[in-house]
Amino acid sequence: MININFLEQYFPVLNKPIKIGKYEFRIVFNQTENTFVINLKIRQQSIPGEHLIKFRFGIGQDQLKINSSHETHKPHFEIETYKREEETISTTVYFTFQEISDEELLNYAKGTVLLIEKIIYSFLEKNRLDLDLVDNIIYSEIVLKDLKGFDITLIDALVESFKTKNLILRDGHTVIKTPYKLQQCLSAPELKPLLLPILKKISGKNYRKN
Amino acid sequence: MNSELDKIKSTITISLGVKNRLKKLKANLSYEDFILQLLRSKNKSITKDNYVELQKFERKQLVYSFDEFKIVFEFNKYNNSENYVFDLIITRILRKGKEINVKDFFDPKNQEPYFSREKIIFGYKLYFELLTRAIKNEIEPLFKHKGRFEDYHSWQEEFDKLGLSSKAFDNDVMEKLNDYSSGVFYQ
Numbered sequence: 001m002i003n004i005n006f007l008e009q010y011f012p013v014l015n016k017p018i019k020i021g022k023y024e025f026r027i028v029f030n031q032t033e034n035t036f037v038i039n040l041k042i043r044q045q046s047i048p049g050e051h052l053i054k055f056r057f058g059i060g061q062d063q064l065k066i067n068s069s070h071e072t073h074k075p076h077f078e079i080e081t082y083k084r085e086e087e088t089i090s091t092t093v094y095f096t097f098q099e100i101s102d103e104e105l106l107n108y109a110k111g112t113v114l115l116i117e118k119i120i121y122s123f124l125e126k127n128r129l130d131l132d133l134v135d136n137i138i139y140s141e142i143v144l145k146d147l148k149g150f151d152i153t154l155i156d157a158l159v160e161s162f163k164t165k166n167l168i169l170r171d172g173h174t175v176i177k178t179p180y181k182l183q184q185c186l187s188a189p190e191l192k193p194l195l196l197p198i199l200k201k202i203s204g205k206n207y208r209k210n
Numbered sequence: 211m212n213s214e215l216d217k218i219k220s221t222i223t224i225s226l227g228v229k230n231r232l233k234k235l236k237a238n239l240s241y242e243d244f245i246l247q248l249l250r251s252k253n254k255s256i257t258k259d260n261y262v263e264l265q266k267f268e269r270k271q272l273v274y275s276f277d278e279f280k281i282v283f284e285f286n287k288y289n290n291s292e293n294y295v296f297d298l299i300i301t302r303i304l305r306k307g308k309e310i311n312v313k314d315f316f317d318p319k320n321q322e323p324y325f326s327r328e329k330i331i332f333g334y335k336l337y338f339e340l341l342t343r344a345i346k347n348e349i350e351p352l353f354k355h356k357g358r359f360e361d362y363h364s365w366q367e368e369f370d371k372l373g374l375s376s377k378a379f380d381n382d383v384m385e386k387l388n389d390y391s392s393g394v395f396y397q
Contacts, residue, residue: 015388016388016394017394045397070261071259080293082295084269087266087267087268087269088265088267088269089265090264090266091264092262092263093260095259095260098259161259162260165259166260167260167262168261168262169261169264170264176262185264
């Protein structure tokens with residue numbers, strides 16, 4: 001099991017909500033003997049009558065769960081979007097890293113931290129929030145300095161995983177093979193810094209920016 | 211038949227309520243055939259490696275009444291997915307038929323003394339009461355949470371027992387309990 005504790009230095013607050021405007025950010029960070037998780041969760045404050053949008057992404061490894069339909073005890077990267085309107089639409093994309101060394105996994109964890117910085121920055125920018133507030137959630141300057149390039153390593157691994165293993169749509173055994181289909185599943189504009197490079201690398205084409 | 215064991219009849223003890231629900235669902239099938247069908251459908255969804263899951267949940271509304279209050283709340287209709295979460299929110303509060311702003315109701319600075327809601331415990335106690343009612347309505351009519359609402363071990367055991375996912379536990383229980391222990395007022 002890798003030890004991610006040293007990555008704690010990049011976050012001022014862990015596992016607690018940080019409010020900026022009508023949004024709530026939370027860095028989920030935890031390490032035990034057999035599990036670890038680094039997630040960014042962003043959710044719009046839930047106001048009755050208003051729609052809710054939230055999303056979460058990150059890397060982790062859970063304990064073995066016998067009744068689960070996938071291999072929870074293997075390291076994985078997960079992207080989840082959730083929109084509550086008249087009905088709720090939820091999308092989960094789950095990449096399992098099947099055979100992976102501790103060193104590679106640690107590099108992916110570092111890449112996750114850098115992507116968290118990029119997504120928070122782009123989120124604040126898109127929603128016209130004060131960009132200096134990024135440091136309330138993640139220490140931007142030091143992350144960009146220390147972890148430069150690790151996001152590319154992680155994105156390459158996700159692209160490789162998409163190309164070499166089946167990405168199965170749970171409902172009906174459909175296999176997602178084309179970047180277009182993947183883009184349809186992952187249409188959250190907030191996740192652009194993560195999704196665009198993946199889509200670009202899969203096909204070598206430029207993709208529509210949502 | 212898969213093995214010699216499949217030829218030996220056995221009994222399992224279940225409550226009358228569960229038996230009645232099974233009876234309704236199985237239609238013309240025998241109990242054994244229906245359980246085998248459930249096992250097959252569970253196995254069907256097994257995927258390894260990578261997956262995408264797209265889910266649409268309908269929202270469901272319930273009303274919780276106490277004293278002079280009516281609390282209208284909504285949550286996702288249950289489906290058997292690992293990504294199912296209740297996502298429970300209060301949409302309306304009426305006091306003697308008059309609407310109260312939900313945000314104001316939980317605002318600790320609000321001077322109108324409905325309850326001792328300046329205490330952080332109030333909002334969370336109410337939330338977990340509503341969650342209990344949602345579980346009763348959607349999954350198990352006899353459900354009762356054991357212990358205090360803060361006791362996450364009990365919630366974890368109960369969610370496991372009900373077949374609810376760890377995602378639901380994290381989202382609907384732990385997030386709220388973490389906020390509570392961090393001193394964040396319920397909203």
